Amino acid sequence: MSAVETCSRWNKTPGGGGSLTPEYARIVLSFSRQAVFPAGLHQHLHRGAFIKLIFTQGPSITTRVVLLVALSIALMMMDHRQNHVDSLRAGLSVLVYPLQLAIEMPRTVSEWFRESLATRRQLQEENVSLRTQLLMLKARGQKMQALETENIRLRELLDSSFKIGERVLVAELMSVDLDPYNHQVLINKGELDKIYPGQPILDADGVMGQVVHVGPYTSTAVLITDTSHALPVQVNRNGIRTIALGSGTINRLELPYIPNNADIQPGDLLVTSGLGGRFPPGYPVAIVQFVQHDPGRSFAAVVATPSAKLNRSREILLVWPDDTSTLETNGTVQAETQLPVEDIQGDAGPVPAVTEENP
Amino acid sequence: MILGRHHGGGVIALTFVIALLLTIVPLPDWARTLRPDWVGLVLIYWCLALPDRVGVGIGWFMGLLVDLLTGSLLGQHAMALAIVAYLTLKLHLRVRLFPVWQQALTVLVLLILHQMLSLWVSRFMGRPGATLFYYVPSLLGMFIWPLIYTTLRSLRRGFRVS
Incomplete structure (x- = not known):
């Protein structure tokens, strides 16, 4: 078998070398070592030795x-530094809403x-029990109102701003499971109900967490026990x-920054x-x-149980902490004086007052 | 890909939808961390059976949907499932000939890879690491692989998906 013959047979193989037998390969290789190939055959060899792809069309x-993978990494980086792909996430969340x-x-x-x-x-029966509950709450509410006005009056004397009562909206958690290693929940209200990222959520007993992603119909909230969450208390x-x-355990919060001599006790x-x-x-x-x-450490180890279930x-x-509409409901007396003060002081207002009252 | 050559795309889509639903169906607290990776299993099956139809792109997209559904970082499961689909395509000629139990072992490796890539991303975000218990879903995935395989195969044959 001459070199030329081999070449001609080689060229005839269908698919450009997909059916290259070991024998052929050996012959071709031995010829190539002796360098008796006519010009151009090398290219044929290269093409033939290339593994045939499953996809003959499009990129491999x-x-x-x-x-x-590059796209995913870019997405993850943008998603990690929040707000860059929030609109994309919101748009795509409509896609999974039917699911x-x-x-x-x-x-339902x-x-x-x-x-x-x-x-x-x-x-x-339910009606009766609810009526009793309502009556009890109303009675407590009466006293609260008196205390509230008194509190506002005293705070005015101290020249500090304080707001009581925020606009709230009742929502429900959707019964879907999210990533078991992140403490997140899905809420059945979204951008259409004016929910915004960072909005606090509460239940009947206490603070639950805050909203992180908002879609048109749903939003995701992170609970206070998630490892990525920290809450000023x-x-x-x-x-x-x-x-x-957050500790990553559902019934445990950690307070690692309390000095050893601070006055804090269980309960x-x-x-x-x-x-x-x-x-x-x-x-x-x-x-x-x-x-x-622990005397060996500068901070005490303090663990707390969340009040919210x-x-x-x-x-x-869902709470709107700085909704101006609440000012009107809280009495018009302080509305004029309070508004500008609040803009300057913000949330830092009430805190000095508290420490002053407790020497 | 010529569309005329293929049919039964609806069946493939339906199996993926069911897998996505199983990913978010509420489970009791103790079972939440044991949930098998349904989307991964279905993806591996279709990559083995119809490598010229279901591949890296579909794997990536399904991963993106998983990210949206489970509230994880956008791209976390997408990247992992794209890589799983890629490796399945590279191995499909060999794995298709394996007996089912041997396939299940390959599936175990692929599922663990998915979890590891996912964990890796979580660690980058500063989340705590995991114990060996974290990989139990992959083990469960291996045990239900024969079931997934026979169910999807009968579906594929019944509806002549090609």
Whole structure:
């Protein structure tokens, strides 16, 4: 078999070398070593030795995967430094909304059935218990109103601004599971209800967390126990301010920045301090569970249990901390004097007052 | 890809939709960290069965949907699933001939890779690391692979997906 013959047979193989047999390869290689190939055959050899791709059209899968990985890394970096791809995420969240609704549907349907098939007796019982509860809350509310006006009057004497009562909206958590290692929840209200990123959410017992991503119909909130979350708090008893960090465990908050000699004890209620400007001041956050003073360390180890039922609440409250409409409902007397003061002082206002009252 | 040659795209889409639904269906607290990677399993099957139809692009897109559904960093699962699809395509000629239990072992490796890439991204974001318990979903995925394989194969044959 001469070199020329081999070349001609080689050229005839269909698919440019897909069916290259070992024998051929050996012959071709031995010829190439002896360098008896006519010009141009080298190119044929190269083309033949190239592994045939699965995709004959378009870029190869290797190119594709490299491009997509690069795109993903770019996306992740932009998403990590917030606000860059929020609009993209909001737009895409519409795409998955039907899936979330489909998962939510069985619960909605069963709830609807339960309500419409409830007996008269059940409804009456529920009605009675709700009435009693309402009466009790109203009675407490009467006293609250008196205290509230008194508080505002005293604060005016101290020249500090303070707001009580924010605009709230009741929303529900959707019963879908998110990443089990992040403490996040999905809320059934979104941009159309004027929800904004960073908005605080509460339940009946305390602060739950804050909104991180807002889509048109849904939004995602991160709970205060998530490892990425930190919340400025103060001890309700004496006004010591500190920061509560999420621990990654649903019933545990850590307070790592309390000096060893600070007055804090198990059972103390922690409330939001309003520093940081996201959470309105005065909402319950957690109850101190244990305090450990280690002389070898400069800070005490303090662990608290969140007051909010983080993994059980379904109804939540979304709060607008700086909604000016609340000023009108809180009495028109202080409205004129308070507005400019607030702009300057912001949330830092009430805190000095608290420390002064507790020498 | 010539569209006329293929049919049964609806079946593929439906299996992916079911996998996505299973990803977010609420589970009791103790089972949440054990949830198998349904989207990964379905993706691996289709990459093995129809490598010229389901590939890196679809894997990436499904990963993006998983990111949106689970609220993780945008691109985290997308990158991982694109790489899983890529490796499955590279291996498909060999893996297709394996007996099912041997396939399941390959699937285990691919699923662990998905989780590792995902964990890697989380660590970059400063989240705490994981124990070996973190990989249990991949192990469960390996055990249900025969089920996924036979179910999807009968679907593919029944609806003549090609």
